[in-house]
Amino acid sequence: MSMKTNPNITEPRALQWLLIGVALLFLLLMLVVPLAAVFFEALKGGWDLYVASLVDAEAKSAIRLTLITAAIVVPVNAILGVAMAWLLTRFDFRGKQMLTTLLDLPFSVSPVVAGLMFVLLFGAHTAFGGWLESQGIQVIFAIPGIILATLFVTFPFVARELIPLMQSQGDSEEQAALILGASGWQMFWRVTLPNIKWALIYGIILTNARSMGEFGAVSVVSGHIRGETNTVPLLVEILYNEYQFVGAFALSSILALLAIATLVLQDIVNRIQARKLAAAERKEA
Amino acid sequence: MSITIENLNKTFGSFQALNNINLNVPTGKLTSLLGPSGCGKTTLLRIIAGLENADNGRILFDGRDVTKHHVRDRKVGFVFQHYALFRHMNVFDNVAFGLTVLPRSERPGKAEIAEKVTNLLKLVQLDHLAKSYPHQLSGGQRQRIALARALAVDPKLLLLDEPFGALDAKVRKELRTWLRDIHHELGVTSILVTHDQEEALEVSDEIVVMNHGKIEQTGDADVLYRRPKNAFVAEFLGETNAFEGRIEKGAWHYEGFSWPLDQQGRWQEQTAVGYVRPHEWRLAEAADKMFSAKITDIQVSGALTHLAVQPLPKGELIRVSFATSEASKLALSVGGELALSPKQVYVFGQSELIDFAI
Numbered sequence: 128m129s130m131k132t133n134p135n136i137t138e139p140r141a142l143q144w145l146l147i148g149v150a151l152l153f154l155l156l157m158l159v160v161p162l163a164a165v166f167f168e169a170l171k172g173g174w175d176l177y178v179a180s181l182v183d184a185e186a187k188s189a190i191r192l193t194l195i196t197a198a199i200v201v202p203v204n205a206i207l208g209v210a211m212a213w214l215l216t217r218f219d220f221r222g223k224q225m226l227t228t229l230l231d232l233p234f235s236v237s238p239v240v241a242g243l244m245f246v247l248l249f250g251a252h253t254a255f256g257g258w259l260e261s262q263g264i265q266v267i268f269a270i271p272g273i274i275l276a277t278l279f280v281t282f283p284f285v286a287r288e289l290i291p292l293m294q295s296q297g298d299s300e301e302q303a304a305l306i307l308g309a310s311g312w313q314m315f316w317r318v319t320l321p322n323i324k325w326a327l328i329y330g331i332i333l334t335n336a337r338s339m340g341e342f343g344a345v346s347v348v349s350g351h352i353r354g355e356t357n358t359v360p361l362l363v364e365i366l367y368n369e370y371q372f373v374g375a376f377a378l379s380s381i382l383a384l385l386a387i388a389t390l391v392l393q394d395i396v397n398r399i400q401a402r403k404l405a406a407a408e409r410k411e412a
Numbered sequence: 413m414s415i416t417i418e419n420l421n422k423t424f425g426s427f428q429a430l431n432n433i434n435l436n437v438p439t440g441k442l443t444s445l446l447g448p449s450g451c452g453k454t455t456l457l458r459i460i461a462g463l464e465n466a467d468n469g470r471i472l473f474d475g476r477d478v479t480k481h482h483v484r485d486r487k488v489g490f491v492f493q494h495y496a497l498f499r500h501m502n503v504f505d506n507v508a509f510g511l512t513v514l515p516r517s518e519r520p521g522k523a524e525i526a527e528k529v530t531n532l533l534k535l536v537q538l539d540h541l542a543k544s545y546p547h548q549l550s551g552g553q554r555q556r557i558a559l560a561r562a563l564a565v566d567p568k569l570l571l572l573d574e575p576f577g578a579l580d581a582k583v584r585k586e587l588r589t590w591l592r593d594i595h596h597e598l599g600v601t602s603i604l605v606t607h608d609q610e611e612a613l614e615v616s617d618e619i620v621v622m623n624h625g626k627i628e629q630t631g632d633a634d635v636l637y638r639r640p641k642n643a644f645v646a647e648f649l650g651e652t653n654a655f656e657g658r659i660e661k662g663a664w665h666y667e668g669f670s671w672p673l674d675q676q677g678r679w680q681e682q683t684a685v686g687y688v689r690p691h692e693w694r695l696a697e698a699a700d701k702m703f704s705a706k707i708t709d710i711q712v713s714g715a716l717t718h719l720a721v722q723p724l725p726k727g728e729l730i731r732v733s734f735a736t737s738e739a740s741k742l743a744l745s746v747g748g749e750l751a752l753s754p755k756q757v758y759v760f761g762q763s764e765l766i767d768f769a770i
Binding site for chain 2: 299300302303304305306307308309310313317318321322
């Protein structure tokens with residue numbers, strides 16, 4: 128609240144403080160206290176125990192699997208997201224509206240259902256899954272299933288960030304590049320990509336956060352094989368159910384730190400975008 | 413480079429954007445495609461550039477069929493209405509773009525590119541802005557940079573899509589003159605799309621008037637203005653007043669007045685509209701007047717004096733212009749009456765009005 132606010136268009140001071148107080152109290156109870164509790168519980172047994180529970184074999188395996196998943200899912204979905212946004216903003220075709228709606232399916236369907244879809248498609252007792260298994264490829268209850276489920280759940284993030292931006296920018300710069308003799312690649316790398324850079328980074332940050340934190344869909348396809356198919360969120364639940372609170376909260380603290388890092392990054396990217404936009408608009412006016 | 417367009421058609425769904433277009437654009441001339449919005453002029457320009465595909469018909473550059481050529485192989489310069497400058501590149505890099513994307517074997521060296529870009533920026537008088545970004549420039553400056561960018565690849569054909577449409581009136585006028593000068597200097601075959609007849613008349617060597625996806629008439633400003641082929645062209649170019657009369661016995665009749673027509677055999681008896689331009693009136697004797705009118709307003713603007721007159725006993729207000737030197741001798745005053753007769757009437761029968769009336 129700025130001291131310069133015009134008193135003629137604001138509410139009485141008491142009401143202002145009441146509303147602000149309520150909002151702050153809510154934030155404190157719902158966000159700050161739980162977050163602090165995670166770190167408090169994780170460090171209750173002391174720093175040594177905290178570190179020990181993170182370097183435990185099962186924990187290390189879960190962290191490694193989570194990182195591998197993100198390392199595959201993020202670039203794949205970044206590329207697919209750009210391709211999808213390109214398709215939906217630069218071309219007109221039959222069924223485009225349908226495709227745009229379908230793009231939101233991973234957001235609208237419960238992650239558990241998403242996981243089940245993959246079990247039904249690739250499970251050992253299905254025709255396709257059975258055939259794959261006879262070829263020595265196991266999808267469900269193995270790493271490929273986890274990656275597939277995560278790919279599905281995080282698919283829309285990049286495209287959703289890019290589509291509004293690419294729509295508002297239009298395609299005349301790309302046309303100008305082509306007329307000037309640029310090849311498709313030159314156009315993409317030198318005109319399209321620089322124009323969508325910040326929105327793309329934003330989408331990638333969101334994709335990364337979700338792919339590391341996804342629980343529902345991954346839980347269904349993982350099979351919870353200890354030391355093999357448990358990601359960090361899955362292991363947190365298992366440890367918690369086994370009353371290993373320090374381990375559960377230590378791993379949770381890793382996810383919480385990831386979340387905080389994501390928010391900080393998001394904020395930085397947002398600021399850069401806003402600054403560029405403001406600069407552009409200032410000159411436009 | 414001369415451009416030939418043969419039997420070109422284009423539809424968008426059920427909308428016929430271009431209807432059997434045949435056109436010849438001579439080398440080194442600045443040709444305007446002029447028409448109201450939706451007449452197909454921009455579509456035609458984009459098809460020539462290769463940004464759109466025609467349904468059928470051919471496009472020839474210097475007699476060479478380029479209909480199937482990809483936009484990047486046509487090597488034309490294109491200037492967009494909204495500039496389409498690369499927003500993340502500075503002015504220098506924008507202008508240099510066309511040179512830096514050339515295949516390695518044809519690409520000039522860095523120093524050569526820098527020299528060429530600097531020369532182009534001097535040509536458009538913006539060399540001091542080389543390090544600026546598009547968003548730091550005014551609209552007029554952006555469009556000049558866009559032109560420099562298009563010229564960097566030495567196009568044999570320059571296409572301009574309403575290049576001054578987004579600018580305010582004063583800048584638009586300046587840039588028109590400036591474009592005219594640049595065209596004289598470089599002599600590159602150019603096609604300009606515009607809906608502004610004043611712009612077309614002022615800038616172009618040749619004007620193609622379009623309406624409803626068809627070419628109505630092609631010619632220089634003088635021909636279009638003095639010998640419009642149909643009602644649309646007469647009304648679209650310059651100011652006119654329309655009078656509904658009748659053709660009988662080889663003359664056009666309006667109330668008691670009659671105007672003899674050329675090629676008398678061509679005309680059938682029919683109702684027909686006669687168009688008279690404001691400066692093509694003369695003061696008449698009672699015997700040969702078209703009508704008497706009351707002066708409702710007088711405006712002296714430099715060499716011309718504009719009158720608003722009300723035909724008697726009734727009728728819509730009509731604009732009449734006299735040379736001020738002539739008008740001052742006539743002792744005109746608001747409320748006064750005068751008898752008017754046209755120096756020239758453009759008469760078009762019903763069949764020529766049908767297209768236009770839609």
